[in-house]
Amino acid sequence: MSLGKTEVEYISRLAAIAVQDGEVDEVAAKLSNILDLFAQMEAADTQGVEPMAHPLDQVQRLRRDVISETDQHEKLQSVAPATSEGLYLVPQVIE
Amino acid sequence: MSWEVVIGLEIHAQLTTNTKIFSGSSIAYGAQPNTQACSIDLGMPGMLPVLNEAVIGKSIRLALALNAEIGKKSVFERKNYFYPDLPKGYQTSQLQYPIVGKGTLEIEVDGVKKIIGVTRAHLEEDAGKSVHGILPGMSGIDLNRAGTPLLEIVSEPDMRSAKEAVAYARKMHELVQYLGICDGNMQEGSFRVDSNVSVRRPGAPLGTRTELKNINSFRFIEKAIEFEIARQIEVLESGGKIVQETRLYDADNDVTRSMRSKEEANDYRYFPCPDLLPVVITDEDIEAVRAQMPELPDAKRARYVAEFGLSDYDAGVLTGSRELAEYFEAVLAATGGKDAKVCANWIMSDLSGALNRAGLSISQSPISAQHLAGMIARIQDNTISGKLAKQVFDAMWSGEGSADDIIASKGLKQITDSGAIEALVEEVLANNPAQVEAYKAGQEKMLGYFVGQIMKASGGQANPGQVNQILKAKLGG
Numbered sequence: 001m002s003l004g005k006t007e008v009e010y011i012s013r014l015a016a017i018a019v020q021d022g023e024v025d026e027v028a029a030k031l032s033n034i035l036d037l038f039a040q041m042e043a044a045d046t047q048g049v050e051p052m053a054h055p056l057d058q059v060q061r062l063r064r065d066v067i068s069e070t071d072q073h074e075k076l077q078s079v080a081p082a083t084s085e086g087l088y089l090v091p092q093v094i095e
Numbered sequence: 096m097s098w099e100v101v102i103g104l105e106i107h108a109q110l111t112t113n114t115k116i117f118s119g120s121s122i123a124y125g126a127q128p129n130t131q132a133c134s135i136d137l138g139m140p141g142m143l144p145v146l147n148e149a150v151i152g153k154s155i156r157l158a159l160a161l162n163a164e165i166g167k168k169s170v171f172e173r174k175n176y177f178y179p180d181l182p183k184g185y186q187t188s189q190l191q192y193p194i195v196g197k198g199t200l201e202i203e204v205d206g207v208k209k210i211i212g213v214t215r216a217h218l219e220e221d222a223g224k225s226v227h228g229i230l231p232g233m234s235g236i237d238l239n240r241a242g243t244p245l246l247e248i249v250s251e252p253d254m255r256s257a258k259e260a261v262a263y264a265r266k267m268h269e270l271v272q273y274l275g276i277c278d279g280n281m282q283e284g285s286f287r288v289d290s291n292v293s294v295r296r297p298g299a300p301l302g303t304r305t306e307l308k309n310i311n312s313f314r315f316i317e318k319a320i321e322f323e324i325a326r327q328i329e330v331l332e333s334g335g336k337i338v339q340e341t342r343l344y345d346a347d348n349d350v351t352r353s354m355r356s357k358e359e360a361n362d363y364r365y366f367p368c369p370d371l372l373p374v375v376i377t378d379e380d381i382e383a384v385r386a387q388m389p390e391l392p393d394a395k396r397a398r399y400v401a402e403f404g405l406s407d408y409d410a411g412v413l414t415g416s417r418e419l420a421e422y423f424e425a426v427l428a429a430t431g432g433k434d435a436k437v438c439a440n441w442i443m444s445d446l447s448g449a450l451n452r453a454g455l456s457i458s459q460s461p462i463s464a465q466h467l468a469g470m471i472a473r474i475q476d477n478t479i480s481g482k483l484a485k486q487v488f489d490a491m492w493s494g495e496g497s498a499d500d501i502i503a504s505k506g507l508k509q510i511t512d513s514g515a516i517e518a519l520v521e522e523v524l525a526n527n528p529a530q531v532e533a534y535k536a537g538q539e540k541m542l543g544y545f546v547g548q549i550m551k552a553s554g555g556q557a558n559p560g561q562v563n564q565i566l567k568a569k570l571g572g
Contacts, residue, residue, distance in 0.1 A: 014362055016177050053170040053367045060372040065112050065149035068119030069133040076137060077129070086128035087235030090179040093225055
C-alpha cells in the first residue's frame with residue numbers, strides 16, 4: 001500500500017509534525033512500509049480472537065479517592081515558556 | 096410534505112469525586128489557576144495515570160439505573176487532537192469498550208410516555224480552560240479542570256422534538272443527582288448537554304446533523320433546538336445543504352451560529368492507552384453497588400401516590416429533587432406519618448415560595464424539617480390554627496426558634512375554650528344588631544363578616560371551627 005503526497009500532508013498536519021517538501025517522498029515510503037506490514041498481519045485469521053487492549057495480562061489497579069497532590073504550580077511553571085497570574089500563556093486561540 | 100426531526104444528546108456529567116480521574120489533585124471548583132493541576136494532569140514525561148476507584152462505583156450506579164449493560168472489561172483509549180487546554184495532546188476516553196453499555200430512560204411529554212435508548216456512557220477526563228484578554232495576542236490556560244472525571248452519556252437518536260430532548264435531559268439531570276454521582280450544577284459546567292439535530296423526510300435515511308454545544312439552561316436548549324430545526328428546514332427547502340458542524344446558541348438574539356467545521360477535526364485516531372490496563376468489574380462489585388442504590392425518582396413518585404395518597408402532581412413536585420423528597424419524608428415521619436397532604440402543602444406552597452423568593456435551595460432552608468414538623472404537629476393537636484401557623488412559620492423563617500418556642504413567646508396559643516369563644520360571639524353579635532337583622536332577612540354572606548369580626552376580637556387566636564359552630568348555633572337560635 002503506498003501513500004501519496006496528499007496523505008502525508010494530511011497525517012503530518014494531524015500529528016502537528018512539520019514535513020518539508022523535500023522529505024515527503026521519503027516519509028511516504030517509510031509510512032507505506034509500515035502499512036504493508038499491517039496489510040500482512042491483516043491476512044491472519046482473527047475470527048473469534050478477542051482484541052488485545054494491552055500486552056500485559058493484568059487488570060488496572062485503582063487509587064483511593066483521596067487528595068494526595070499539593071499545589072506545585074510555581075515549580076511546574078518554572079519550565080513553562082510564558083506564564084501570567086498563574087496561567088500558562090500560549091499564542092492566542094479563538095474558537 | 097412534512098419533515099421529521101431527529102435528535103440525539105451527548106451529556107457530560109461531572110462525577111462528584113474528591114480527586115481527578117487519574118491523579119490525586121482536588122477537583123474543587125473555583126480554586127486559583129493551576130493550583131490543582133499536578134504533573135500527571137499536565138502530562139509531564141514519565142508520569143503514570145492511576146484510575147480513581149470512585150468513578151467505577153458511580154458508573155455502575157448509572158448503569159443499574161438505566162438498566163444498562165455493564166462493561167465488565169472496559170478499556171481506556173486515547174482520543175488524539177491538539178488544543179492548548181489539552182496538555183497531553185490526547186484526551187483519555189473510552190470508545191470500543193465503554194464502562195456502561197446499552198440502556199434506556201423513560202420520559203414523559205404532555206402525558207405521553209416514551210422510552211429513549213441510551214447507546215453508552217463512557218468515562219473520560221475533562222480538558223482545561225482557556226482565558227482570553229490577559230495579554231494581547233496570548234491566551235491563558237488554566238488546567239485545574241484538566242483530568243476532572245466525566246461520564247459522557249450518549250443517547251440514541253430517538254427524540255423527535257425539542258420538547259422530548261429537554262424532557263430527556265431533565266430526566267437524566269434528576270437521575271444523576273438522585274444517584275449522587277453528579278451535582279447537576281449547569282452554571283459551573285458539571286452537567287453539559289450537547290444536542291445533535293437533523294431533519295429528514297419520514298422514512299428517509301438520517302439527514303446531516305449539526306451539534307449545539309455550550310448551552311447551560313434547559314430553556315435555552317429547547318429554544319436553540321427549535322431555532323436549529325427551523326433553520327435546517329429552511330436551508331433544505333430552499334435547495335441548500337446542511338453542513339456538519341458545531342453551532343453555538345446566541346441567547347440574546349435567539350439564533351445559532353456556526354462555530355467550527357468538524358470535517359477534518361473528526362479524525363481522532365483512537366487507540367488503546369498503553370498507560371492504563373483494562374478495568375475489570377466483577378459481579379461482587381455490581382452487587383455491592385446495587386445494595387447501596389437509592390430509591391429512584393419514578394419508583395418514589397409511584398410510592399408517594401400509592402402509600403401516601405398524594406396526587407400525581409404533588410408526588411412529581413416533591414420528588415423533583417432527592418433533597419426535597421428527603422425533606423418531605425423527614426417532616427412526614429416526624430409528624431407521625433399521617434396527613435401527608437398537609438405536610439406536602441406546607442412544603443410545596445409556603446416553604447417553596449419563601450425559598451424561591453430568597454433564592455435558596457431546600458438544603459439551605461432556614462426552617463429545618465424538624466421545625467416544620469413541630470409546627471404541623473401543633474396544628475394537628477389544635478394548639479394553633481392554620482392561620483396562626485402562618486405567623487409561626489414566618490417567625491421560624493426569621494430564626495426565632497422552634498414552633499413551641501414561638502407559640503409560647505408570642506402567646507399564639509389557639510383559644511379552644513368554648514365558654515371564651517361564646518363570649519366573643521355574643522359580644523360581636525351584640526355590637527352589630529343591623530348585620531344580625533340583615534342575616535336573619537336572608538343575607539347569608541353576613542356569616543363571613545361575623546367570623547371575621549370574632550377572629551379579629553380574639554387576636555386571630557380563636558379556633559375557627561369552633562367559632563363557626565357556636566356562631567351558627569347562636570344565630571339559628
